[in-house]
Amino acid sequence: MSFCAIQSAGKSSGHRALRARGCRHSWYTSSITNLILAAAAVFLAAGLSVARDSAAKLELKTAAFPPGKTIPMQFTCSGENISPALSWSQPPPRTQSFVLIVDDPDAPAGDWVHWVVYNLPASARQLPERVPLGDSVAGGGRQGVNDFPMNGYGGPCPPPGKPHRYFFRLYALDVILDMRTPVHRNDINSAMKGHVLAQAELMGTFGR
Numbered sequence: 001m002s003f004c005a006i007q008s009a010g011k012s013s014g015h016r017a018l019r020a021r022g023c024r025h026s027w028y029t030s031s032i033t034n035l036i037l038a039a040a041a042v043f044l045a046a047g048l049s050v051a052r053d054s055a056a057k058l059e060l061k062t063a064a065f066p067p068g069k070t071i072p073m074q075f076t077c078s079g080e081n082i083s084p085a086l087s088w089s090q091p092p093p094r095t096q097s098f099v100l101i102v103d104d105p106d107a108p109a110g111d112w113v114h115w116v117v118y119n120l121p122a123s124a125r126q127l128p129e130r131v132p133l134g135d136s137v138a139g140g141g142r143q144g145v146n147d148f149p150m151n152g153y154g155g156p157c158p159p160p161g162k163p164h165r166y167f168f169r170l171y172a173l174d175v176i177l178d179m180r181t182p183v184h185r186n187d188i189n190s191a192m193k194g195h196v197l198a199q200a201e202l203m204g205t206f207g208r
Contacts, residue, residue, distance in 0.1 A: 042043065046207035059089040060170045064129075067104060070167060071204040077157035078202040087131040091172035092197040095122045099188055102183075104156065106164040106196035113185045115153045115164065116144030118177055135181065144183035151182075172198040175203030 044139035064084035065071050073079035091098070100113035117127070127137070133152035135142055148154040158164040172176045179187060 019035070050164060056110065057089055058091055058172055058200040059196040060168060060202045061087050062202060063082055065204050068203055069205065070163070070204045073157055075153040076206050078099070079155075081153075081155040082130040082187075083127070083153035083155075085127065086168065086170075086201060087126040088170055089125075094173040095197055096141050097122060097176045098124060099168050099173060099177075099192060100127070101171075101185060101188065102153070102166060103168050103169075103185070104158070104164050106158070107160075108159065111181050113147045114155065116183065116185050116188060118142055118179065118188055121194045123148075142179075142183070144185065144188060146185075158206065158208060160208050161207040166206060168202040169197050169205075170200045 049086050052106055062084050063074060071084070075082060075084045086100070088098075097118070098120035100117040100120065101113070104112040104114060117131075117137060118141065120127075120137065121139070124140065131143075131153060133135060133143075133150060135141060143151045143153075145151055146154045147175075156164065156166050160194065171192060173192055175195045177188070177191045179191060
């Protein structure tokens with residue numbers, strides 16, 4: 001027997017009618033609340049799915065080397081030390097800017113930063129080969145200070161021995177970063193917290 005039925009037992013007919021109406025109202029309110037919560041859960045799941053789908057679509061590519069393979073010498077300190085051409089796919093709809101970080105986690109002194117690029121416009125889909133050193137990037141964007149240190153790209157330059165891994169990471173942000181120069185990788189990491197919509201990664205190796 002339900003709680004409402006138990007409460008109605010032994011009461012007068014008038015009291016039972018009032019109790020029944022109260023029970024029906026409680027059941028109706030509870031049902032509506034459950035429906036609202038279920039709908040909210042569906043919309044939240046859909047939103048998370050869209051976010052995951054958007055993140056999955058962001059892909060970083062280069063024609064310079066296959067993913068996970070050796071970076072050609074011209075893009076390293078053993079050659080011309082020029083930056084490779086990069087391209088990427090359509091980012092999430094709310095993207096306002098891109099950040100690119102290139103680093104070597106295998107360096108003897110710890111993670112070594114080779115390139116910092118930020119505030120690339122949301123319309124950008126590529127960086128050309130041989131981006132010049134300096135603060136600015138043609139077509140929009142800025143270059144921060146790497147660990148050599150200099151503003152711009154510094155190619156792989158490991159000590160002799162086992163090849164190192166070099167990670168090219170592209171971040172789609174929902175803001176344009178307000179940064180004061182000189183800008184380093186740690187500054188970028190702090191500024192973009194909570195603003196990353198999607199991330200893409202490309203890795204190449206190089207040894208001497």
